[in-house]
Amino acid sequence: MSQTLTVKVKLLPTKEQIQLLKQSSSEYIKVINTLIAEMVEEKKSTKKTTKGVFANLPSAVKNQAIKDAKSVFSTKVKKSKYAIIPILKKPVCVWNNQNYSFDFTHISIPFMVEGKSNRVKIRALLIDKNNRNFDLLKHKLGTLRVTKNSGKWVAQISVTIPTTEKTGTRILGVDLGLKVPAVAITDDEKVCFFGNGRENKYIKRKFRSVRKKLGKKKKVNAIRNLNDKEQRWMKDKDHKVSREIVHFAVENKISVIRLEQLTNIRQTTRTSRKNEKNLHTWSFYRLSTFIAYKANLVGIKVEYVNPAYTSQTCPKCSERNKAQDRQYKCQCGFEKHRDIVGAMNIRYATVVDGNSQSA
Known part of the structure; x- marks a missing residue:
């Protein structure tokens, strides 16, 4: 038996690395959206390989984008009988576990630099007061998903942990x-x-009250930040x-x-x-x-x-x-x-x- 979890790691990229992340994530979602549109038009899953996908991405990343596009098409588009045709907007890029490495201080990821695939080491910050995430990352690592949340770049690493089911009837x-x-x-x-239900309700009332005041002042960004909080x-x-x-x-x-x-x-x-x-x-x-x-x-x-x-x-x-x-x-x-x-x-x-x- 095994359990798959996701560990979040804060990235601290340089200005040049931010540009690489922006370019790669933009290309990645563009590939997925294009492939989904093609599959919807043809009413069947794509048979394209990395050679048939034109994007400024390493071939391994292109291959991952094709897999993700097929998954979205089969689980959302076909399942809804073409009533739902999602269009990705949030910056994201995914690498499989054979195309990156993590040494607890840096994540090494391949990017297209001047037309060639080169590995770039991005500083990573693993924040965990109880060292729980540190222990989790000692297990088998899966896909790496890099996205932008609230203006900050975050790496999401899937980890597979072996488990043993307890015996008994309690x-x-x-x-x-x-x-x-x-x-x-x-x-x-x-x-x-x-x-504590009373504490929960009290805190949520406070959030609603502040949101109401911000709404009257039409401070949309402040409301969004408060919702995130x-x-x-x-x-x-x-x-x-x-x-x-x-x-x-x-x-x-x-x-x-x-x-x-x-x-x-x-x-x-x-x-x-x-x-x-x-x-x-x-x-x-x-x-x-x-x-x-x-x-x-x-x-x-x-x-x-x-x-x-x-x-x-x-x-x-x-x-x-x-x-x-x-x-x-x-x-x-x-x-x-x-x-x-x-x-x-x-x-x-x-x-x-x-x-x-x-x-």
Whole structure:
């Protein structure tokens, strides 16, 4: 078994190297867009090789662009029956693992310089307080994807890590929500709450308030920067919560984590009118994905269950009741926090296909 992750590395190019990056990324997306347009017109995948593609790129990079164009055509264009014809705009260029090298201080990449393919060493900065990324990059490296984010050049390196699945039958049920970001319960009824829903809502209200003021002043760039800052903050919260959940699972010798299948979660999640804005801007799918990949790294299997009535069904007698405020009560005498009830039912709910949809 193996797990593929992406490690981000900050690039510190010189002025000359910036020009090479701009030229290569522009040529790369131009090749992809041209090939997609040709495939759409012919209604079939291209048979072109690097010799038939005219671009100021090394042949290996041309070959990668052809592969990417074919992938976009088959997964997006043909799958949508030609209703979706994407046009790439964001600067990007991709090299396979045989055409670059990384020594933790520099990335050596081939560029076309004066008509010839030459390797150029670009200074790279690997920022990681816990040395996690440093350890990850000791494993097998995959494709290198260089792009520009918020005016800065970033290298995204895919890393394949071998994993070993844990044996056993201990199951952890995890319920995701807004007021309580996550609740987990083990087979032996150990319960743990993760995240701070009130803090999350407070921070998001602050972002909305500042965005509203900037909107009145028509400061579009400031709004865009603020949106990026909010997304980074949300992503950081998801990373922390998912890490805590997996640590809890490891401590309790869990072999399987069960989550809700995320299809239509926004239509089924418990919420009030005042929480509606938070519901539609919170990425449940990202948190679920973070839990899954962190669990796989330590050998814990992740399964997805049917979420129907998990918050209403009594774990003791199977009767359905609606929770009052934060407390769930049943006529049989069972009484618990409603999010714990959800986690208990998720723990033993029917397992469905793990390919859940985005939320």
